[in-house]
Amino acid sequence: MKDSQLKFDRTCHVLYSRPCKRQIQEKIALHYPADEREAVWTRVQIQYENFLADWRTDLGGKKNFHNGRGGTYDCIALMAYYVVCRDVTSLAEIEKMEGSLFLPAFRKLRFVNVNHPFFKKLLHRAFLNAKRRCDKWGDYDMHVAPYRKDQPIYYEFTACPTAEFAKKHGLLEVMPALCNPDFEGMEFLHAKLVRKTTCSNGCRCDYTICGDQDAYLKDHPEYRDEAGYRRNR
Numbered sequence: 001m002k003d004s005q006l007k008f009d010r011t012c013h014v015l016y017s018r019p020c021k022r023q024i025q026e027k028i029a030l031h032y033p034a035d036e037r038e039a040v041w042t043r044v045q046i047q048y049e050n051f052l053a054d055w056r057t058d059l060g061g062k063k064n065f066h067n068g069r070g071g072t073y074d075c076i077a078l079m080a081y082y083v084v085c086r087d088v089t090s091l092a093e094i095e096k097m098e099g100s101l102f103l104p105a106f107r108k109l110r111f112v113n114v115n116h117p118f119f120k121k122l123l124h125r126a127f128l129n130a131k132r133r134c135d136k137w138g139d140y141d142m143h144v145a146p147y148r149k150d151q152p153i154y155y156e157f158t159a160c161p162t163a164e165f166a167k168k169h170g171l172l173e174v175m176p177a178l179c180n181p182d183f184e185g186m187e188f189l190h191a192k193l194v195r196k197t198t199c200s201n202g203c204r205c206d207y208t209i210c211g212d213q214d215a216y217l218k219d220h221p222e223y224r225d226e227a228g229y230r231r232n233r
Contacts (some may be wrong), residue, residue, distance in 0.1 A: 001042045006049045012057040016048065016077035017069040023097045024081045031088040040084065047080035051169070059161060060137045066161075070102035072139075075162045075178050079171050091228055095177035102181045106188040114191035115211030117149060123189070123209070127155050152194070152210035160199035167200070175200035176228035183222075183230050187212070194220045194232045201229060 003015055016024075028040050055076075059067060067073050078094055112119050124147045134142040141159035166172050179198050186193040186209060194208040194217070210216050220232040 001045050003045070006045055008049055008052040009057065010061075012059070012061050013052050013055070014062050014067050014073050016074050017101070019069055019101055020074040020077050020097075023100055024077065027081070027089065027093065027097065028085070031085065043084045044077075044080050047084050048077050051076055051080055051165075055165065056161070058137075059139050064137050064139065065133060066137070066139055069104075070098065072161050072165075074098075074101050076165060078178070079166065079169070079174055082171070082174055091174065091177045094174060095180050098178050099181040099184060103185055103188070106185040110188055112189040113211070114186075114189050114209065115213050119189070120153065120211065121147060121149075123191075124153050127153065131155070152208045152214065152216055154209075155207050157199055157205040158203065160205060163198065163200040163205075172200055173227070176230075179205070180228075180230045182207075192217055194222075196231055196233075198229065201227065 003021075006015070024044060025037075025041055028037050028044075032040050059072065061067065065071070075098070078097055081097075082089060082094055112123070114120050114123055124144075127144050131142040131144050134140040139159075139161050140157045143156050143158065145154040147153070162178060163172075163175060166175050175198065179200065182195070183193050190212050191209050192212050192214070194210070195206055197203070198205040208216075208220075222230060222232050224230055
């Protein structure tokens with residue numbers, strides 16, 4: 001099925017990104033014989049279409065930066081793939097796919113070193129800008145703590161459309177795979193993310209961010225919980 005044939009409201013929803021489509025088709029090719037692949041891909045497309053049929057229409061479409069590569073709609077596409085191919089895929093595979101989509105932007109920022117005050121303050125300003133954009137769309141409820149040069153950066157989401165979608169469709173088990181790449185993203189900035197909860201397994205997604213040489217990390221070791229979330233003590 002051609003992407004143009006999918007029936008959803010394109011005035012408020014967007015199609016999965018091309019890299020996301022490629023990721024899914026590559027995994028279908030890995031798990032299924034050649035004569036089944038097109039049919040499986042069509043099932044994923046139809047599942048995506050069905051997911052959007054009753055999904056909220058106020059997320060800004062292409063104008064919202066959260067709906068781009070690796071964002072909300074790519075996450076919905078990965079959940080469509082998971083639903084259709086549950087028997088052959090795994091959460092580890094979904095996490096790797098989301099990382100491939102989400103992390104390239106961070107790789108371009110390898111020159112950033114949050115251990116240095118200049119970059120730490122610059123990163124805080126970036127989060128303040130993200131909050132202004134979230135406030136514009138009303139998608140993520142984002143709260144950013146004031147900058148303190150002697151403390152880690154802190155912000156949190158108290159609402160997340162991806163977590164909301166997963167709850168609506170009984171797919172919370174997939175959320176660790178979609179949330180965990182945040183940790184790796186910070187590592188490209190010579191930073192560490194300290195997180196104790198997310199919107200999908202609690203009431204907020206907390207981001208405490210410090211340089212990877214910060215003594216703060218000693219008191220907050222990372223582990224994976226039984227659900228598969230990377231989190232900290």
